[in-house]
Amino acid sequence: MTIHGELEKFYTERCDEASRLGSSVKGRLELARVRELLCRYLPEPPARVADIGGGPGVHAQWLRSDGYDVELLDPVPHHVEQAGAAGIPAVLGDARKLPWEDEEFDAAFLAGPMYHLVEAADRRTALREAVRVTKYGGFVAVVAINRTANLVGSTMANNLIERRGVVADILRDGFSARNERLAQATYHTVAQLRSELTGAGLRAVSVHGLTGPGGWLTVMIDSHYNGLPLPDTLREPDPLQTALECARLADRHPEMVQSSSLLFGIGQRD
Ligand SMILES: C[S@@+](CC[C@H](N)C(=O)[O-])C[C@H]1O[C@@H](n2cnc3c(N)ncnc32)[C@H](O)[C@@H]1O
Numbered sequence: 001m002t003i004h005g006e007l008e009k010f011y012t013e014r015c016d017e018a019s020r021l022g023s024s025v026k027g028r029l030e031l032a033r034v035r036e037l038l039c040r041y042l043p044e045p046p047a048r049v050a051d052i053g054g055g056p057g058v059h060a061q062w063l064r065s066d067g068y069d070v071e072l073l074d075p076v077p078h079h080v081e082q083a084g085a086a087g088i089p090a091v092l093g094d095a096r097k098l099p100w101e102d103e104e105f106d107a108a109f110l111a112g113p114m115y116h117l118v119e120a121a122d123r124r125t126a127l128r129e130a131v132r133v134t135k136y137g138g139f140v141a142v143v144a145i146n147r148t149a150n151l152v153g154s155t156m157a158n159n160l161i162e163r164r165g166v167v168a169d170i171l172r173d174g175f176s177a178r179n180e181r182l183a184q185a186t187y188h189t190v191a192q193l194r195s196e197l198t199g200a201g202l203r204a205v206s207v208h209g210l211t212g213p214g215g216w217l218t219v220m221i222d223s224h225y226n227g228l229p230l231p232d233t234l235r236e237p238d239p240l241q242t243a244l245e246c247a248r249l250a251d252r253h254p255e256m257v258q259s260s261s262l263l264f265g266i267g268q269r270d
Helices: 005-014 025-041 058-065 077-085 120-133 149-156 164-173 190-199 215-225 239-250 254-259
Strands: 048-052 069-074 090-092 105-111 134-145 202-209 262-269
Touching: 005 077, 025 058, 025 105, 025 134, 025 215, 025 239, 025 262, 048 058, 048 120, 058 069, 069 077, 077 090, 105 120, 120 134, 120 190, 134 190, 149 164, 149 215, 190 202, 190 262, 202 254, 215 239, 239 254
Parallel strands: 048 069, 048 105, 069 090, 105 134
Antiparallel strands: 134 262, 202 262
16 A cells, blocks of 8 residues: 655655644644644543654644653654654554554544545545544544635635636535645545544544634735734734634534534544
């Protein structure tokens, strides 16, 4: 089983995954929300957590400093080296064939495989593997990209007309072979994500808006100011706190999950 060459090239040459969650307001929002949502469901430390598609280990690091016993797996050698250098037990591998025994973990977290595996059968295999290595009653959590995210994002960047074909493909199929940013990516509807998690044998499935409607405020700030000083009206209060509050408030209203660019799905092994 090999990973697409494009994926390795993307994460080795084009995207610095180690700094992504710390170098932008959007990244900091994602990090804070993953942390608060995971902590809502995880058992107390020192529970064992599998970080599948964990990249260089940004989430594994805070999990470990909170006392969790984390093992990370990723198919990109550069990520596994970075995670290892940060002291995280890390192994090169693929979510579709985990190197671990049945029920080794109290929880499994997949922030990557759900949007990088474009074939439904591959996502099914990855989810079943995550369920297999999780104890009965343990949680499997995933991050997915909302199918509407490209439409709103391209509109806000004012390049929708230029990207219209790609955006239309994604809205229709959840995928576009013409996606110049990253062809190897798939985009979920909320219903589809729920059904994939339920189909893998998880119960009590919840889908949260990870970044919420306020995530679009962070996108706007990152793209317009990109390190420039913010005007007074955007500096106080901290826009990250505004976006966080917005994500939390919106999450109480299931219809607003649809407005989040990132989705956080979680269910319990039956
Ligand atoms: C955007 S990064 C996210 C990294 C980390 N989970 C985070 O949230 O910061 C997506 C990750 O998914 C990994 N990935 C892609 N396809 C995968 C697969 N088939 N199995 C496991 N991981 C995969 C990539 O190598 C990459 O590290």
